[in-house]
Amino acid sequence: MQEDRGSLSKILNLGVVVDIVDIGANPVDGAPPYDMLVKSGLARVTGFEPNAEALETLKENQGKDETYLPNAVGDGKTHNFNICRAEGMSSLLPPNAELLEWFHGFPKWGEVVDTVEMETVRLDDISEISAMDFLKMDTQGSELLILENGQDKLAHCLVIQTEVEFLPMYRDQPLFSEVEMFLRERGFVFHRFEPLVSKIVAPLLFNNDIYAAYKQVFWADAVFIRDFTKFSALSPQQLLKLAVILHDVYGSYDLVLRALMEYDGRGNTGYADGYLKFLGTSRPA
Numbered sequence: 001m002q003e004d005r006g007s008l009s010k011i012l013n014l015g016v017v018v019d020i021v022d023i024g025a026n027p028v029d030g031a032p033p034y035d036m037l038v039k040s041g042l043a044r045v046t047g048f049e050p051n052a053e054a055l056e057t058l059k060e061n062q063g064k065d066e067t068y069l070p071n072a073v074g075d076g077k078t079h080n081f082n083i084c085r086a087e088g089m090s091s092l093l094p095p096n097a098e099l100l101e102w103f104h105g106f107p108k109w110g111e112v113v114d115t116v117e118m119e120t121v122r123l124d125d126i127s128e129i130s131a132m133d134f135l136k137m138d139t140q141g142s143e144l145l146i147l148e149n150g151q152d153k154l155a156h157c158l159v160i161q162t163e164v165e166f167l168p169m170y171r172d173q174p175l176f177s178e179v180e181m182f183l184r185e186r187g188f189v190f191h192r193f194e195p196l197v198s199k200i201v202a203p204l205l206f207n208n209d210i211y212a213a214y215k216q217v218f219w220a221d222a223v224f225i226r227d228f229t230k231f232s233a234l235s236p237q238q239l240l241k242l243a244v245i246l247h248d249v250y251g252s253y254d255l256v257l258r259a260l261m262e263y264d265g266r267g268n269t270g271y272a273d274g275y276l277k278f279l280g281t282s283r284p285a
Contacts, residue, residue, distance in 0.1 A: 018244060026049050092139075
């Protein structure tokens, strides 16, 4: 996902470390989007993963600035956790069998093989989280529930990357539009999909490949950032952290520049010009 563009903190000698919260940190899909920050030693990670086997894997590979906890994050209540045949589909919500029948493979993958009671904790009640600059979530349908119960910590967050669905993979699941409206009301704007996933509607099948993408958009990881038209409301440290995340994780050079320009405008610094030099360009005359 990431090109080799170097770390902004090291390019400009910023000395910035980003506090990351990862809810649903199961490494089943590979390295997290913020992996470059971790490898550069520029991140402190607090991750949550209730799957015991996945948690053990995370702990075996964790670095000195990574902490992984067994909590299921939600609304502080006890829920039935649905364990599906495909590990990545297990959820606090029951799979929507009627919808899954329209797609190859999903009826089998979404079959519930066990149900266990699981206590959840509210994001706002987790004392191990002292700061949250970047929130990543992959919780199979409970993203809005987590956000609603984490608004105090969310008030200081700069970037959110969360899985969202456009079709109800789970029963009573909030979809992308509801997540977007909730975050927009709290000062975030939608930035990009990373990635956008589409599937083929059954029974059509090409080359006998049930994993093939086609026309129907199904889900995505959606990236939300603080409203770039209101960067003036952010503190100097928040501006630098936001710039680091946008450069290192997403390569969003245009917004990085605007954050650095806002920072430079408050003091005698030249980060924006240094960044333009790094990009090999200059400001329009």
